Amino acid sequence: MSREFHIFTNPSASPVAVKNGFCWPGFFLTWIWAFARGLWLPGSFLLVINAAVLSFVFFGFEGSQVVSILLGLGAQVAVGLKGNVWRIKKLEQSGFGFVGVVSAGSVSEAIGVFARGGDLRRVVNHEGSSLFSLPGGFQRVFAIALLTWKAAFRFRLFIVIAVLLLAAVVGLPILIKDDGTARGFTQILLTYTLSAITGLLGLSTLWLSCGTLARDIEECQLQMVAVKPISRWQIWVGKWLGIMSLNAALLAISGFGVFALLQWRATKLPEQEQHVLRNEVLVARGSAKEASVENELEAETNTRMQAAIEKAGEKNLDLKELKQQIKEGLKAEMQVVPPRYTRPWQIDLGVAHHFLKDRPLYLRVKFNAAEKSPSGTFLALWQVGVPKKTQLWQTDAPMSLAPDTFHEFEIPPNLFDADGKLTILFMNPNNTAILFPLEDGMEVLYREGGFGLNFARGLGIIFCWMALLASLGLAAASFLSFPVAAFVSLAALIVTFSTGTLASAVEQGTVMGQDEETGQTGHSVVDLAVIPAFKAILGVVGFAKDFSPVEALSSGRSITWNELGMAFAKIVLFLGGVLAVIGIWALERRELATAQNQS
Numbered sequence: 001m002s003r004e005f006h007i008f009t010n011p012s013a014s015p016v017a018v019k020n021g022f023c024w025p026g027f028f029l030t031w032i033w034a035f036a037r038g039l040w041l042p043g044s045f046l047l048v049i050n051a052a053v054l055s056f057v058f059f060g061f062e063g064s065q066v067v068s069i070l071l072g073l074g075a076q077v078a079v080g081l082k083g084n085v086w087r088i089k090k091l092e093q094s095g096f097g098f099v100g101v102v103s104a105g106s107v108s109e110a111i112g113v114f115a116r117g118g119d120l121r122r123v124v125n126h127e128g129s130s131l132f133s134l135p136g137g138f139q140r141v142f143a144i145a146l147l148t149w150k151a152a153f154r155f156r157l158f159i160v161i162a163v164l165l166l167a168a169v170v171g172l173p174i175l176i177k178d179d180g181t182a183r184g185f186t187q188i189l190l191t192y193t194l195s196a197i198t199g200l201l202g203l204s205t206l207w208l209s210c211g212t213l214a215r216d217i218e219e220c221q222l223q224m225v226a227v228k229p230i231s232r233w234q235i236w237v238g239k240w241l242g243i244m245s246l247n248a249a250l251l252a253i254s255g256f257g258v259f260a261l262l263q264w265r266a267t268k269l270p271e272q273e274q275h276v277l278r279n280e281v282l283v284a285r286g287s288a289k290e291a292s293v294e295n296e297l298e299a300e301t302n303t304r305m306q307a308a309i310e311k312a313g314e315k316n317l318d319l320k321e322l323k324q325q326i327k328e329g330l331k332a333e334m335q336v337v338p339p340r341y342t343r344p345w346q347i348d349l350g351v352a353h354h355f356l357k358d359r360p361l362y363l364r365v366k367f368n369a370a371e372k373s374p375s376g377t378f379l380a381l382w383q384v385g386v387p388k389k390t391q392l393w394q395t396d397a398p399m400s401l402a403p404d405t406f407h408e409f410e411i412p413p414n415l416f417d418a419d420g421k422l423t424i425l426f427m428n429p430n431n432t433a434i435l436f437p438l439e440d441g442m443e444v445l446y447r448e449g450g451f452g453l454n455f456a457r458g459l460g461i462i463f464c465w466m467a468l469l470a471s472l473g474l475a476a477a478s479f480l481s482f483p484v485a486a487f488v489s490l491a492a493l494i495v496t497f498s499t500g501t502l503a504s505a506v507e508q509g510t511v512m513g514q515d516e517e518t519g520q521t522g523h524s525v526v527d528l529a530v531i532p533a534f535k536a537i538l539g540v541v542g543f544a545k546d547f548s549p550v551e552a553l554s555s556g557r558s559i560t561w562n563e564l565g566m567a568f569a570k571i572v573l574f575l576g577g578v579l580a581v582i583g584i585w586a587l588e589r590r591e592l593a594t595a596q597n598q599s
Contacts (some may be wrong), residue, residue, distance in 0.1 A: 005110035008096035017110035023083030144238025165254035209473025214482035284454035284558035353420030381427035458549035475583030
């Protein structure tokens with residue numbers, strides 16, 4: 001099969017032929033091939049990557065093996081794609097000159113064709129102009145991104161934000177108060193530090209994204225770039241990439257600080273406390289709940305509602321209110337456990353039961369009580385498993401648990417049946433009824449992966465939020481001045497934290513509120529425009545707020561790759577993409593060199 005080979009010559013050396021295309025020896029041998037070809041810098045870099053990959057594969061935290069293998073494979077593909085380009089650059093640096101391209105079946109045949117004076121084609125571009133060559137459009141985009149980095153360092157923004165983030169990571173553990181347990185301290189530490197990191201990065205992202213574009217336009221610097229062979233969309237995307245690469249570096253620094261602090265503190269704890277942390281907080285736990293009863297609840301509600309309508313005859317009934325009352329009554333019947341009664345749950349663990357053999361499970365329960373207890377707690381008897389069918393576990397003595405709060409306790413492994421169904425019984429020894437909410441009254445937690453990779457996925461979702469904020473700031477700066485763009489962006493950010501007020505207004509159907517004396521809800525003409533707008537805002541905000549990495553990490557919940565992918569698709573691609581289209585459209589139509597700017 002004939003291939004194209006680039007021919008290079010040097011007066012003091014023999015001709016060299018380099019194949020045009022994928023470098024298979026580099027793909028399979030990576031750093032060994034690079035060192036053999038004299039590519040010392042890429043070879044050293046590849047050696048470090050391979051060493052890191054092997055270290056994580058054999059000694060890394062749980063779940064890191066997959067990422068390490070993908071990283072190693074990515075490095076191999078990169079060498080395959082760029083290996084021959086690196087060789088060409090090395091030859092040019094060594095004094096070799098490009099003379100043309102020949103078609104041949106092998107390197108030796110290509111040199112032979114050249115030596116015999118065979119068909120030699122001259123080409124202008126031979127992919128040797130850059131060690132990491134990119135298409136022209138991408139080179140311009142990355143040039144703008146590099147300018148953003150330089151601006152961040154010139155104004156000391158990167159250094160200041162990095163210091164503030166590390167100060168928050170180190171300082172917050174000194175200031176916060178906890179319940180005295182290692183578990184409680186770690187949960188609060190994760191919540192406060194990650195919230196502080198998200199807040200600082202979010203504000204700095206908005207400030208930088210608004211300032212870097214708006215001020216360049218106001219100071220007539222952008223027009224000096226726009227007259228060059230670069231499109232305005234490339235300027236916009238380049239600034240976004242520059243801001244996001246800054247965020248990636250800052251998030252990596254602060255995230256590593258939090259992770260290292262947690263691991264260091266964990267090693268200083270007694271063995272029993274370490275066991276609690278490793279199994280309840282510093283872990284990625286999946287969960288399973290009882291199958292939804294919404295369909296059965298709706299069907300029974302409709303049946304009872306029809307009976308109530310027939311019984312009422314011709315009386316005028318508020319059907320909406322009637323249905324709500326019947327549904328709430330049914331839910332109460334399903335939730336309540338009367339005194340001396342037993343409440344069963346059958347929870348399907350799904351495919352997870354295949355890898356949960358010999359691993360402990362955790363029950364997470366929450367209940368309410370019909371009456372208050374003098375001691376503030378209620379007794380609970382538990383049994384897990386089915387006699388003569390699975391292993392059986394039950395409490396030796398009643399547990400004393402407080403209502404209206406979540407409780408977690410460990411149960412032994414192998415209590416589910418062959419189909420992965422776990423049977424749980426609660427016996428109520430109290431003299432008052434106990435109610436378990438249908439939504440979160442009973443939940444089974446199990447280990448799904450290690451904390452390290454779960455923590456990285458959580459940071460990935462935070463990174464997606466930063467991408468959206470960068471798009472918001474740049475979109476606002478594309479058609480507004482810096483102060484106005486910053487104000488609009490911050491106002492949009494504040495709205496996302498006011499969804500409770502907006503939801504209340506939408507539920508009542510008015511912004512006028514409710515008269516406390518009469519109980520009547522006021523209405524206004526403004527509602528016709530405001531309520532639909534509130535609904536749209538809630539829809540957009542809910543689209544991005546479906547993901548809660550801070551809450552998940554602090555409670556030891558698993559953040560799956562699917563969640564991270566959905567966050568990227570919804571937040572970055574969809575919402576960020578819409579803002580990017582708006583921003584680029586506005587920038588393309590904005591007049592840069594106006595008299596106002598020049599004054």
